[in-house]
Amino acid sequence: MPKRRREEESDDSILEEDTVIEPATGNTDAEFEHIVNQAIRVVLTRETKGQLIRREHINSIITNRKISSDSVLKRVKSILEDVYGLTLVETTSTKTTEVKSGKGGKKLKAQQQPYVVVNCLTLESRNLLGDIWNKSLSTFMKSDDLGKPKYYLPQYTKSKLPTSNFELIKQGILLIILSSVILGENRISETSLLKDVKKFGMPTNLNDRNSNLNNMNIQELLNELIKREYLNRDIIKGRIESENIVEYKLGRRSLIEFSPQSCFEFIKVIFGEKFDSGMAERTLVTIERAYGVALVNESETANTTPSMSRSETPAQE
Structure with a gap:
Protein backbone atom coordinates (compact mmCIF):
# COMPACT_ATOMS: atom_id res chain seq x y z
CA MET A 1 0.00 0.00 0.00
CA PRO A 2 1.44 3.43 -0.92
CA LYS A 3 2.75 5.46 1.98
CA ARG A 4 0.45 8.44 1.32
CA ARG A 5 -2.59 6.19 1.36
CA ARG A 6 -1.52 4.66 4.68
CA GLU A 7 -1.09 8.14 6.16
CA GLU A 8 -4.60 9.17 5.08
CA GLU A 9 -6.11 6.02 6.54
CA SER A 10 -4.21 6.68 9.76
CA ASP A 11 -5.66 10.19 9.86
CA ASP A 12 -9.16 8.78 9.40
CA SER A 13 -8.72 6.30 12.24
CA ILE A 14 -7.58 9.09 14.57
CA LEU A 15 -10.68 11.09 13.69
CA GLU A 16 -12.96 8.14 14.40
CA GLU A 17 -11.51 7.80 17.88
CA ASP A 18 -11.87 11.49 18.72
CA THR A 19 -15.12 12.33 16.97
CA VAL A 20 -18.30 10.56 18.03
CA ILE A 21 -21.01 10.62 15.37
CA GLU A 22 -24.32 10.53 17.19
CA PRO A 23 -27.42 8.97 15.59
CA ALA A 24 -30.07 11.39 14.35
CA THR A 25 -33.63 11.35 15.65
CA GLY A 26 -36.89 13.03 14.70
CA ASN A 27 -38.21 14.26 11.34
CA THR A 28 -36.27 14.84 8.13
CA ASP A 29 -35.60 18.55 8.82
CA ALA A 30 -34.24 17.79 12.27
CA GLU A 31 -32.17 14.95 10.84
CA PHE A 32 -30.74 17.24 8.17
CA GLU A 33 -29.67 19.85 10.75
CA HIS A 34 -28.19 17.10 12.91
CA ILE A 35 -26.12 15.82 9.97
CA VAL A 36 -24.98 19.39 9.21
CA ASN A 37 -23.85 19.86 12.82
CA GLN A 38 -21.94 16.58 12.72
CA ALA A 39 -20.35 17.59 9.41
CA ILE A 40 -19.18 20.91 10.89
CA ARG A 41 -17.58 19.02 13.78
CA VAL A 42 -15.76 16.75 11.33
CA VAL A 43 -14.61 19.68 9.17
CA LEU A 44 -13.27 21.72 12.09
CA THR A 45 -11.68 18.68 13.75
CA ARG A 46 -9.83 17.64 10.61
CA GLU A 47 -8.81 21.21 9.86
CA THR A 48 -7.38 21.66 13.36
CA LYS A 49 -5.33 18.47 12.97
CA GLY A 50 -4.11 19.43 9.52
CA GLN A 51 -5.96 16.52 7.91
CA LEU A 52 -7.53 16.53 4.47
CA ILE A 53 -11.26 17.15 4.21
CA ARG A 54 -12.85 15.03 1.50
CA ARG A 55 -16.42 14.53 0.36
CA GLU A 56 -16.23 10.93 1.63
CA HIS A 57 -15.97 12.25 5.18
CA ILE A 58 -19.30 14.04 4.73
CA ASN A 59 -20.90 11.09 2.95
CA SER A 60 -20.00 8.77 5.83
CA ILE A 61 -22.25 10.82 8.13
CA ILE A 62 -25.30 10.78 5.85
CA THR A 63 -27.52 7.76 6.53
CA ASN A 64 -30.67 9.05 4.85
CA ARG A 65 -30.54 8.65 1.06
CA LYS A 66 -33.01 11.51 0.68
CA ILE A 67 -30.36 13.92 1.94
CA SER A 68 -27.68 14.80 -0.62
CA SER A 69 -24.08 15.59 0.22
CA ASP A 70 -24.32 18.73 -1.95
CA SER A 71 -27.12 20.14 0.22
CA VAL A 72 -25.17 19.32 3.39
CA LEU A 73 -21.99 20.94 2.09
CA LYS A 74 -23.93 24.04 1.03
CA ARG A 75 -25.44 24.38 4.51
CA VAL A 76 -22.09 23.68 6.22
CA LYS A 77 -20.42 26.38 4.15
CA SER A 78 -23.20 28.86 4.99
CA ILE A 79 -22.87 28.26 8.75
CA LEU A 80 -19.08 28.47 8.64
CA GLU A 81 -19.31 31.84 6.90
CA ASP A 82 -22.06 33.30 9.11
CA VAL A 83 -20.84 32.00 12.49
CA TYR A 84 -17.08 31.54 12.19
CA GLY A 85 -16.04 33.87 9.38
CA LEU A 86 -14.64 30.85 7.54
CA THR A 87 -15.49 29.12 4.30
CA LEU A 88 -14.93 25.74 2.72
CA VAL A 89 -13.03 25.84 -0.58
CA GLU A 90 -12.28 22.96 -2.92
CA THR A 91 -8.61 22.95 -3.87
CA THR A 92 -7.52 23.08 -7.49
CA SER A 93 -5.52 20.51 -9.43
CA THR A 94 -4.55 19.89 -13.04
CA LYS A 95 -4.67 16.12 -12.61
CA THR A 96 -7.29 14.13 -14.49
CA THR A 97 -8.38 10.50 -14.57
CA GLU A 98 -9.59 8.33 -17.45
CA VAL A 99 -13.13 7.00 -17.28
CA LYS A 100 -14.92 4.78 -19.80
CA SER A 101 -17.77 6.29 -21.76
CA GLY A 102 -20.93 4.41 -22.72
CA LYS A 103 -19.53 3.59 -26.17
CA GLY A 104 -16.39 2.02 -24.85
CA GLY A 105 -14.30 5.11 -25.43
CA LYS A 106 -12.42 7.07 -22.81
CA LYS A 107 -13.03 10.48 -21.36
CA LEU A 108 -10.89 12.65 -19.16
CA LYS A 109 -12.51 13.58 -15.87
CA ALA A 110 -11.10 15.96 -13.28
CA GLN A 111 -10.39 14.30 -9.95
CA GLN A 112 -12.46 15.44 -7.00
CA GLN A 113 -10.17 17.49 -4.80
CA PRO A 114 -10.08 17.83 -1.02
CA TYR A 115 -11.41 20.91 0.73
CA VAL A 116 -9.63 23.44 2.93
CA VAL A 117 -11.03 25.90 5.46
CA VAL A 118 -10.00 29.51 4.87
CA ASN A 119 -10.81 32.92 6.32
CA CYS A 120 -13.53 34.80 4.44
CA LEU A 121 -13.85 37.92 6.60
CA THR A 122 -14.05 41.26 4.86
CA LEU A 123 -11.21 43.75 5.14
CA GLU A 124 -13.33 45.87 7.50
CA SER A 125 -13.93 42.89 9.78
CA ARG A 126 -10.24 41.99 9.82
CA ASN A 127 -9.32 45.58 10.69
CA LEU A 128 -11.86 45.52 13.52
CA LEU A 129 -10.36 42.30 14.89
CA GLY A 130 -6.94 43.94 14.62
CA ASP A 131 -8.16 46.82 16.76
CA ILE A 132 -9.59 44.40 19.34
CA TRP A 133 -6.29 42.53 19.34
CA ASN A 134 -4.27 45.69 19.97
CA LYS A 135 -6.57 46.73 22.81
CA SER A 136 -6.33 43.24 24.35
CA LEU A 137 -2.56 43.30 23.99
CA SER A 138 -2.21 46.62 25.79
CA THR A 139 -4.62 45.52 28.53
CA PHE A 140 -3.25 42.09 29.35
CA MET A 141 0.43 42.39 28.46
CA LYS A 142 3.01 44.80 29.78
CA SER A 143 4.63 46.71 26.94
CA ASP A 144 8.12 46.00 28.25
CA ASP A 145 7.46 42.24 27.94
CA LEU A 146 7.09 42.34 24.17
CA GLY A 147 10.10 41.07 22.26
CA LYS A 148 11.87 39.78 25.36
CA PRO A 149 12.77 36.07 25.62
CA LYS A 150 10.38 35.43 28.51
CA TYR A 151 7.44 36.51 26.30
CA TYR A 152 7.88 33.27 24.38
CA LEU A 153 8.26 30.94 27.36
CA PRO A 154 5.61 28.24 27.99
CA GLN A 155 4.18 30.20 30.95
CA TYR A 156 2.58 32.50 28.40
CA THR A 157 0.71 29.64 26.70
CA LYS A 158 -2.53 30.54 28.42
CA SER A 159 -3.63 34.15 28.29
CA LYS A 160 -6.69 36.28 27.70
CA LEU A 161 -5.44 37.21 24.24
CA PRO A 162 -7.35 36.03 21.11
Missing part, protein backbone atom coordinates in the same frame (compact mmCIF):
# COMPACT_ATOMS: atom_id res chain seq x y z
CA THR A 163 -4.78 33.31 20.40
CA SER A 164 -1.67 31.79 21.94
CA ASN A 165 1.82 33.18 21.48
CA PHE A 166 2.87 29.79 20.14
CA GLU A 167 0.36 29.98 17.30
CA LEU A 168 1.44 33.53 16.43
CA ILE A 169 5.08 32.44 16.27
CA LYS A 170 4.24 29.54 13.98
CA GLN A 171 2.24 31.84 11.69
CA GLY A 172 5.13 34.29 11.58
CA ILE A 173 7.59 31.55 10.61
CA LEU A 174 5.14 30.32 7.95
CA LEU A 175 5.07 33.79 6.37
CA ILE A 176 8.88 33.95 6.39
CA ILE A 177 9.10 30.56 4.66
CA LEU A 178 6.46 31.48 2.07
CA SER A 179 8.27 34.77 1.43
CA SER A 180 11.52 32.91 0.75
CA VAL A 181 9.76 30.59 -1.70
CA ILE A 182 8.11 33.51 -3.49
CA LEU A 183 11.37 35.46 -3.76
CA GLY A 184 12.94 32.30 -5.20
CA GLU A 185 10.35 32.60 -8.00
CA ASN A 186 8.34 29.68 -6.60
CA ARG A 187 11.19 27.19 -6.61
CA ILE A 188 13.81 27.27 -3.89
CA SER A 189 16.31 24.63 -2.82
CA GLU A 190 16.17 23.33 0.72
CA THR A 191 19.71 24.60 1.32
CA SER A 192 18.73 28.16 0.33
CA LEU A 193 15.51 28.00 2.33
CA LEU A 194 17.31 26.93 5.49
CA LYS A 195 19.80 29.78 5.06
CA ASP A 196 16.91 32.25 4.78
CA VAL A 197 15.10 31.08 7.92
CA LYS A 198 18.39 31.05 9.85
CA LYS A 199 18.77 34.78 9.13
CA PHE A 200 15.52 35.30 11.03
CA GLY A 201 16.79 33.34 14.05
CA MET A 202 15.28 29.91 13.30
CA PRO A 203 17.78 27.14 14.19
CA THR A 204 18.50 24.78 11.29
CA ASN A 205 20.30 22.10 13.31
CA LEU A 206 18.02 19.06 13.50
CA ASN A 207 19.03 18.59 17.15
CA ASP A 208 17.66 22.04 18.01
CA ARG A 209 13.99 21.83 18.92
CA ASN A 210 11.84 24.89 19.47
CA SER A 211 9.52 24.85 22.49
CA ASN A 212 7.28 27.37 20.72
CA LEU A 213 6.70 24.89 17.86
CA ASN A 214 5.63 21.91 19.96
CA ASN A 215 9.30 20.94 20.26
CA MET A 216 9.66 20.50 16.51
CA ASN A 217 12.88 21.10 14.59
CA ILE A 218 12.94 22.90 11.26
CA GLN A 219 12.59 19.71 9.20
CA GLU A 220 9.55 18.59 11.17
CA LEU A 221 8.02 22.04 10.72
CA LEU A 222 8.53 21.82 6.95
CA ASN A 223 6.94 18.36 6.96
CA GLU A 224 3.90 19.76 8.76
CA LEU A 225 3.58 22.60 6.23
CA ILE A 226 3.73 20.02 3.43
CA LYS A 227 1.08 17.91 5.14
CA ARG A 228 -1.16 20.97 5.42
CA GLU A 229 -0.38 21.73 1.75
CA TYR A 230 1.15 25.14 2.34
CA LEU A 231 4.24 23.78 0.55
CA ASN A 232 5.07 21.19 -2.10
CA ARG A 233 8.38 19.37 -1.99
CA ASP A 234 10.11 18.00 -5.11
CA ILE A 235 13.12 15.71 -4.97
CA ILE A 236 15.48 15.63 -7.95
CA LYS A 237 17.33 12.35 -7.59
CA GLY A 238 21.09 12.20 -8.05
CA ARG A 239 23.32 9.17 -8.56
CA ILE A 240 23.27 8.55 -4.81
CA GLU A 241 20.95 9.77 -2.07
CA SER A 242 23.39 12.38 -0.80
CA GLU A 243 23.33 14.01 -4.26
CA ASN A 244 19.54 14.46 -4.25
CA ILE A 245 18.33 18.04 -4.65
CA VAL A 246 15.28 19.01 -2.57
CA GLU A 247 13.18 21.95 -3.75
CA TYR A 248 10.07 23.66 -2.42
CA LYS A 249 7.14 25.37 -4.13
CA LEU A 250 3.93 27.00 -2.93
CA GLY A 251 1.26 24.44 -2.05
CA ARG A 252 -2.34 24.72 -3.15
CA ARG A 253 -3.48 25.79 0.32
CA SER A 254 -1.15 28.81 0.15
CA LEU A 255 -2.59 29.73 -3.25
CA ILE A 256 -6.10 29.67 -1.79
CA GLU A 257 -5.48 31.14 1.65
CA PHE A 258 -3.20 34.02 0.59
CA SER A 259 -4.36 36.28 -2.22
CA PRO A 260 -1.78 37.65 -4.71
CA GLN A 261 -2.18 41.11 -3.21
CA SER A 262 -1.70 39.90 0.38
CA CYS A 263 1.46 38.00 -0.64
CA PHE A 264 3.00 41.19 -1.98
CA GLU A 265 1.98 43.11 1.13
CA PHE A 266 3.32 40.70 3.77
CA ILE A 267 6.65 40.35 1.95
CA LYS A 268 6.99 44.15 2.00
CA VAL A 269 6.32 44.17 5.74
CA ILE A 270 8.74 41.32 6.52
CA PHE A 271 11.69 42.81 4.61
CA GLY A 272 10.96 46.45 5.34
CA GLU A 273 13.66 48.77 3.96
CA LYS A 274 15.39 45.85 2.22
CA PHE A 275 12.38 45.46 -0.06
CA ASP A 276 13.90 47.20 -3.08
CA SER A 277 12.84 47.27 -6.72
CA GLY A 278 14.69 44.01 -7.48
CA MET A 279 12.90 42.17 -4.68
CA ALA A 280 9.59 43.67 -5.79
CA GLU A 281 10.16 42.43 -9.34
CA ARG A 282 10.95 38.88 -8.18
CA THR A 283 7.79 38.92 -6.07
CA LEU A 284 5.66 40.03 -9.02
CA VAL A 285 7.17 37.34 -11.28
CA THR A 286 6.36 34.57 -8.81
CA ILE A 287 2.82 35.80 -8.25
CA GLU A 288 2.19 35.73 -12.00
CA ARG A 289 3.65 32.24 -12.38
CA ALA A 290 1.99 30.70 -9.33
CA TYR A 291 -1.40 32.40 -9.39
CA GLY A 292 -1.93 33.05 -13.08
CA VAL A 293 -2.49 36.70 -12.10
CA ALA A 294 -0.27 39.60 -13.14
CA LEU A 295 0.25 42.46 -10.70
CA VAL A 296 1.41 45.69 -12.28
CA ASN A 297 3.68 47.92 -10.21
CA GLU A 298 2.51 51.17 -11.74
CA SER A 299 5.28 53.43 -10.41
CA GLU A 300 7.94 50.70 -10.62
CA THR A 301 9.02 51.45 -7.08
CA ALA A 302 9.11 49.15 -4.09
CA ASN A 303 6.92 51.45 -2.02
CA THR A 304 3.90 51.42 -4.30
CA THR A 305 1.26 48.74 -4.02
CA PRO A 306 0.75 47.04 -7.39
CA SER A 307 -2.60 46.71 -9.09
CA MET A 308 -4.05 43.55 -10.59
CA SER A 309 -4.14 43.53 -14.37
CA ARG A 310 -6.07 40.30 -14.87
CA SER A 311 -7.80 37.71 -12.76
CA GLU A 312 -7.72 34.01 -13.48
CA THR A 313 -8.12 30.81 -11.51
CA PRO A 314 -5.03 30.26 -9.35
CA ALA A 315 -2.93 27.44 -10.71
CA GLN A 316 0.35 25.89 -9.72
CA GLU A 317 3.14 25.31 -12.15
Whole structure:
Protein backbone atom coordinates (compact mmCIF):
# COMPACT_ATOMS: atom_id res chain seq x y z
CA MET A 1 0.00 0.00 0.00
CA PRO A 2 1.44 3.43 -0.92
CA LYS A 3 2.75 5.46 1.98
CA ARG A 4 0.45 8.44 1.32
CA ARG A 5 -2.59 6.19 1.36
CA ARG A 6 -1.52 4.66 4.68
CA GLU A 7 -1.09 8.14 6.16
CA GLU A 8 -4.60 9.17 5.08
CA GLU A 9 -6.11 6.02 6.54
CA SER A 10 -4.21 6.68 9.76
CA ASP A 11 -5.66 10.19 9.86
CA ASP A 12 -9.16 8.78 9.40
CA SER A 13 -8.72 6.30 12.24
CA ILE A 14 -7.58 9.09 14.57
CA LEU A 15 -10.68 11.09 13.69
CA GLU A 16 -12.96 8.14 14.40
CA GLU A 17 -11.51 7.80 17.88
CA ASP A 18 -11.87 11.49 18.72
CA THR A 19 -15.12 12.33 16.97
CA VAL A 20 -18.30 10.56 18.03
CA ILE A 21 -21.01 10.62 15.37
CA GLU A 22 -24.32 10.53 17.19
CA PRO A 23 -27.42 8.97 15.59
CA ALA A 24 -30.07 11.39 14.35
CA THR A 25 -33.63 11.35 15.65
CA GLY A 26 -36.89 13.03 14.70
CA ASN A 27 -38.21 14.26 11.34
CA THR A 28 -36.27 14.84 8.13
CA ASP A 29 -35.60 18.55 8.82
CA ALA A 30 -34.24 17.79 12.27
CA GLU A 31 -32.17 14.95 10.84
CA PHE A 32 -30.74 17.24 8.17
CA GLU A 33 -29.67 19.85 10.75
CA HIS A 34 -28.19 17.10 12.91
CA ILE A 35 -26.12 15.82 9.97
CA VAL A 36 -24.98 19.39 9.21
CA ASN A 37 -23.85 19.86 12.82
CA GLN A 38 -21.94 16.58 12.72
CA ALA A 39 -20.35 17.59 9.41
CA ILE A 40 -19.18 20.91 10.89
CA ARG A 41 -17.58 19.02 13.78
CA VAL A 42 -15.76 16.75 11.33
CA VAL A 43 -14.61 19.68 9.17
CA LEU A 44 -13.27 21.72 12.09
CA THR A 45 -11.68 18.68 13.75
CA ARG A 46 -9.83 17.64 10.61
CA GLU A 47 -8.81 21.21 9.86
CA THR A 48 -7.38 21.66 13.36
CA LYS A 49 -5.33 18.47 12.97
CA GLY A 50 -4.11 19.43 9.52
CA GLN A 51 -5.96 16.52 7.91
CA LEU A 52 -7.53 16.53 4.47
CA ILE A 53 -11.26 17.15 4.21
CA ARG A 54 -12.85 15.03 1.50
CA ARG A 55 -16.42 14.53 0.36
CA GLU A 56 -16.23 10.93 1.63
CA HIS A 57 -15.97 12.25 5.18
CA ILE A 58 -19.30 14.04 4.73
CA ASN A 59 -20.90 11.09 2.95
CA SER A 60 -20.00 8.77 5.83
CA ILE A 61 -22.25 10.82 8.13
CA ILE A 62 -25.30 10.78 5.85
CA THR A 63 -27.52 7.76 6.53
CA ASN A 64 -30.67 9.05 4.85
CA ARG A 65 -30.54 8.65 1.06
CA LYS A 66 -33.01 11.51 0.68
CA ILE A 67 -30.36 13.92 1.94
CA SER A 68 -27.68 14.80 -0.62
CA SER A 69 -24.08 15.59 0.22
CA ASP A 70 -24.32 18.73 -1.95
CA SER A 71 -27.12 20.14 0.22
CA VAL A 72 -25.17 19.32 3.39
CA LEU A 73 -21.99 20.94 2.09
CA LYS A 74 -23.93 24.04 1.03
CA ARG A 75 -25.44 24.38 4.51
CA VAL A 76 -22.09 23.68 6.22
CA LYS A 77 -20.42 26.38 4.15
CA SER A 78 -23.20 28.86 4.99
CA ILE A 79 -22.87 28.26 8.75
CA LEU A 80 -19.08 28.47 8.64
CA GLU A 81 -19.31 31.84 6.90
CA ASP A 82 -22.06 33.30 9.11
CA VAL A 83 -20.84 32.00 12.49
CA TYR A 84 -17.08 31.54 12.19
CA GLY A 85 -16.04 33.87 9.38
CA LEU A 86 -14.64 30.85 7.54
CA THR A 87 -15.49 29.12 4.30
CA LEU A 88 -14.93 25.74 2.72
CA VAL A 89 -13.03 25.84 -0.58
CA GLU A 90 -12.28 22.96 -2.92
CA THR A 91 -8.61 22.95 -3.87
CA THR A 92 -7.52 23.08 -7.49
CA SER A 93 -5.52 20.51 -9.43
CA THR A 94 -4.55 19.89 -13.04
CA LYS A 95 -4.67 16.12 -12.61
CA THR A 96 -7.29 14.13 -14.49
CA THR A 97 -8.38 10.50 -14.57
CA GLU A 98 -9.59 8.33 -17.45
CA VAL A 99 -13.13 7.00 -17.28
CA LYS A 100 -14.92 4.78 -19.80
CA SER A 101 -17.77 6.29 -21.76
CA GLY A 102 -20.93 4.41 -22.72
CA LYS A 103 -19.53 3.59 -26.17
CA GLY A 104 -16.39 2.02 -24.85
CA GLY A 105 -14.30 5.11 -25.43
CA LYS A 106 -12.42 7.07 -22.81
CA LYS A 107 -13.03 10.48 -21.36
CA LEU A 108 -10.89 12.65 -19.16
CA LYS A 109 -12.51 13.58 -15.87
CA ALA A 110 -11.10 15.96 -13.28
CA GLN A 111 -10.39 14.30 -9.95
CA GLN A 112 -12.46 15.44 -7.00
CA GLN A 113 -10.17 17.49 -4.80
CA PRO A 114 -10.08 17.83 -1.02
CA TYR A 115 -11.41 20.91 0.73
CA VAL A 116 -9.63 23.44 2.93
CA VAL A 117 -11.03 25.90 5.46
CA VAL A 118 -10.00 29.51 4.87
CA ASN A 119 -10.81 32.92 6.32
CA CYS A 120 -13.53 34.80 4.44
CA LEU A 121 -13.85 37.92 6.60
CA THR A 122 -14.05 41.26 4.86
CA LEU A 123 -11.21 43.75 5.14
CA GLU A 124 -13.33 45.87 7.50
CA SER A 125 -13.93 42.89 9.78
CA ARG A 126 -10.24 41.99 9.82
CA ASN A 127 -9.32 45.58 10.69
CA LEU A 128 -11.86 45.52 13.52
CA LEU A 129 -10.36 42.30 14.89
CA GLY A 130 -6.94 43.94 14.62
CA ASP A 131 -8.16 46.82 16.76
CA ILE A 132 -9.59 44.40 19.34
CA TRP A 133 -6.29 42.53 19.34
CA ASN A 134 -4.27 45.69 19.97
CA LYS A 135 -6.57 46.73 22.81
CA SER A 136 -6.33 43.24 24.35
CA LEU A 137 -2.56 43.30 23.99
CA SER A 138 -2.21 46.62 25.79
CA THR A 139 -4.62 45.52 28.53
CA PHE A 140 -3.25 42.09 29.35
CA MET A 141 0.43 42.39 28.46
CA LYS A 142 3.01 44.80 29.78
CA SER A 143 4.63 46.71 26.94
CA ASP A 144 8.12 46.00 28.25
CA ASP A 145 7.46 42.24 27.94
CA LEU A 146 7.09 42.34 24.17
CA GLY A 147 10.10 41.07 22.26
CA LYS A 148 11.87 39.78 25.36
CA PRO A 149 12.77 36.07 25.62
CA LYS A 150 10.38 35.43 28.51
CA TYR A 151 7.44 36.51 26.30
CA TYR A 152 7.88 33.27 24.38
CA LEU A 153 8.26 30.94 27.36
CA PRO A 154 5.61 28.24 27.99
CA GLN A 155 4.18 30.20 30.95
CA TYR A 156 2.58 32.50 28.40
CA THR A 157 0.71 29.64 26.70
CA LYS A 158 -2.53 30.54 28.42
CA SER A 159 -3.63 34.15 28.29
CA LYS A 160 -6.69 36.28 27.70
CA LEU A 161 -5.44 37.21 24.24
CA PRO A 162 -7.35 36.03 21.11
CA THR A 163 -4.78 33.31 20.40
CA SER A 164 -1.67 31.79 21.94
CA ASN A 165 1.82 33.18 21.48
CA PHE A 166 2.87 29.79 20.14
CA GLU A 167 0.36 29.98 17.30
CA LEU A 168 1.44 33.53 16.43
CA ILE A 169 5.08 32.44 16.27
CA LYS A 170 4.24 29.54 13.98
CA GLN A 171 2.24 31.84 11.69
CA GLY A 172 5.13 34.29 11.58
CA ILE A 173 7.59 31.55 10.61
CA LEU A 174 5.14 30.32 7.95
CA LEU A 175 5.07 33.79 6.37
CA ILE A 176 8.88 33.95 6.39
CA ILE A 177 9.10 30.56 4.66
CA LEU A 178 6.46 31.48 2.07
CA SER A 179 8.27 34.77 1.43
CA SER A 180 11.52 32.91 0.75
CA VAL A 181 9.76 30.59 -1.70
CA ILE A 182 8.11 33.51 -3.49
CA LEU A 183 11.37 35.46 -3.76
CA GLY A 184 12.94 32.30 -5.20
CA GLU A 185 10.35 32.60 -8.00
CA ASN A 186 8.34 29.68 -6.60
CA ARG A 187 11.19 27.19 -6.61
CA ILE A 188 13.81 27.27 -3.89
CA SER A 189 16.31 24.63 -2.82
CA GLU A 190 16.17 23.33 0.72
CA THR A 191 19.71 24.60 1.32
CA SER A 192 18.73 28.16 0.33
CA LEU A 193 15.51 28.00 2.33
CA LEU A 194 17.31 26.93 5.49
CA LYS A 195 19.80 29.78 5.06
CA ASP A 196 16.91 32.25 4.78
CA VAL A 197 15.10 31.08 7.92
CA LYS A 198 18.39 31.05 9.85
CA LYS A 199 18.77 34.78 9.13
CA PHE A 200 15.52 35.30 11.03
CA GLY A 201 16.79 33.34 14.05
CA MET A 202 15.28 29.91 13.30
CA PRO A 203 17.78 27.14 14.19
CA THR A 204 18.50 24.78 11.29
CA ASN A 205 20.30 22.10 13.31
CA LEU A 206 18.02 19.06 13.50
CA ASN A 207 19.03 18.59 17.15
CA ASP A 208 17.66 22.04 18.01
CA ARG A 209 13.99 21.83 18.92
CA ASN A 210 11.84 24.89 19.47
CA SER A 211 9.52 24.85 22.49
CA ASN A 212 7.28 27.37 20.72
CA LEU A 213 6.70 24.89 17.86
CA ASN A 214 5.63 21.91 19.96
CA ASN A 215 9.30 20.94 20.26
CA MET A 216 9.66 20.50 16.51
CA ASN A 217 12.88 21.10 14.59
CA ILE A 218 12.94 22.90 11.26
CA GLN A 219 12.59 19.71 9.20
CA GLU A 220 9.55 18.59 11.17
CA LEU A 221 8.02 22.04 10.72
CA LEU A 222 8.53 21.82 6.95
CA ASN A 223 6.94 18.36 6.96
CA GLU A 224 3.90 19.76 8.76
CA LEU A 225 3.58 22.60 6.23
CA ILE A 226 3.73 20.02 3.43
CA LYS A 227 1.08 17.91 5.14
CA ARG A 228 -1.16 20.97 5.42
CA GLU A 229 -0.38 21.73 1.75
CA TYR A 230 1.15 25.14 2.34
CA LEU A 231 4.24 23.78 0.55
CA ASN A 232 5.07 21.19 -2.10
CA ARG A 233 8.38 19.37 -1.99
CA ASP A 234 10.11 18.00 -5.11
CA ILE A 235 13.12 15.71 -4.97
CA ILE A 236 15.48 15.63 -7.95
CA LYS A 237 17.33 12.35 -7.59
CA GLY A 238 21.09 12.20 -8.05
CA ARG A 239 23.32 9.17 -8.56
CA ILE A 240 23.27 8.55 -4.81
CA GLU A 241 20.95 9.77 -2.07
CA SER A 242 23.39 12.38 -0.80
CA GLU A 243 23.33 14.01 -4.26
CA ASN A 244 19.54 14.46 -4.25
CA ILE A 245 18.33 18.04 -4.65
CA VAL A 246 15.28 19.01 -2.57
CA GLU A 247 13.18 21.95 -3.75
CA TYR A 248 10.07 23.66 -2.42
CA LYS A 249 7.14 25.37 -4.13
CA LEU A 250 3.93 27.00 -2.93
CA GLY A 251 1.26 24.44 -2.05
CA ARG A 252 -2.34 24.72 -3.15
CA ARG A 253 -3.48 25.79 0.32
CA SER A 254 -1.15 28.81 0.15
CA LEU A 255 -2.59 29.73 -3.25
CA ILE A 256 -6.10 29.67 -1.79
CA GLU A 257 -5.48 31.14 1.65
CA PHE A 258 -3.20 34.02 0.59
CA SER A 259 -4.36 36.28 -2.22
CA PRO A 260 -1.78 37.65 -4.71
CA GLN A 261 -2.18 41.11 -3.21
CA SER A 262 -1.70 39.90 0.38
CA CYS A 263 1.46 38.00 -0.64
CA PHE A 264 3.00 41.19 -1.98
CA GLU A 265 1.98 43.11 1.13
CA PHE A 266 3.32 40.70 3.77
CA ILE A 267 6.65 40.35 1.95
CA LYS A 268 6.99 44.15 2.00
CA VAL A 269 6.32 44.17 5.74
CA ILE A 270 8.74 41.32 6.52
CA PHE A 271 11.69 42.81 4.61
CA GLY A 272 10.96 46.45 5.34
CA GLU A 273 13.66 48.77 3.96
CA LYS A 274 15.39 45.85 2.22
CA PHE A 275 12.38 45.46 -0.06
CA ASP A 276 13.90 47.20 -3.08
CA SER A 277 12.84 47.27 -6.72
CA GLY A 278 14.69 44.01 -7.48
CA MET A 279 12.90 42.17 -4.68
CA ALA A 280 9.59 43.67 -5.79
CA GLU A 281 10.16 42.43 -9.34
CA ARG A 282 10.95 38.88 -8.18
CA THR A 283 7.79 38.92 -6.07
CA LEU A 284 5.66 40.03 -9.02
CA VAL A 285 7.17 37.34 -11.28
CA THR A 286 6.36 34.57 -8.81
CA ILE A 287 2.82 35.80 -8.25
CA GLU A 288 2.19 35.73 -12.00
CA ARG A 289 3.65 32.24 -12.38
CA ALA A 290 1.99 30.70 -9.33
CA TYR A 291 -1.40 32.40 -9.39
CA GLY A 292 -1.93 33.05 -13.08
CA VAL A 293 -2.49 36.70 -12.10
CA ALA A 294 -0.27 39.60 -13.14
CA LEU A 295 0.25 42.46 -10.70
CA VAL A 296 1.41 45.69 -12.28
CA ASN A 297 3.68 47.92 -10.21
CA GLU A 298 2.51 51.17 -11.74
CA SER A 299 5.28 53.43 -10.41
CA GLU A 300 7.94 50.70 -10.62
CA THR A 301 9.02 51.45 -7.08
CA ALA A 302 9.11 49.15 -4.09
CA ASN A 303 6.92 51.45 -2.02
CA THR A 304 3.90 51.42 -4.30
CA THR A 305 1.26 48.74 -4.02
CA PRO A 306 0.75 47.04 -7.39
CA SER A 307 -2.60 46.71 -9.09
CA MET A 308 -4.05 43.55 -10.59
CA SER A 309 -4.14 43.53 -14.37
CA ARG A 310 -6.07 40.30 -14.87
CA SER A 311 -7.80 37.71 -12.76
CA GLU A 312 -7.72 34.01 -13.48
CA THR A 313 -8.12 30.81 -11.51
CA PRO A 314 -5.03 30.26 -9.35
CA ALA A 315 -2.93 27.44 -10.71
CA GLN A 316 0.35 25.89 -9.72
CA GLU A 317 3.14 25.31 -12.15
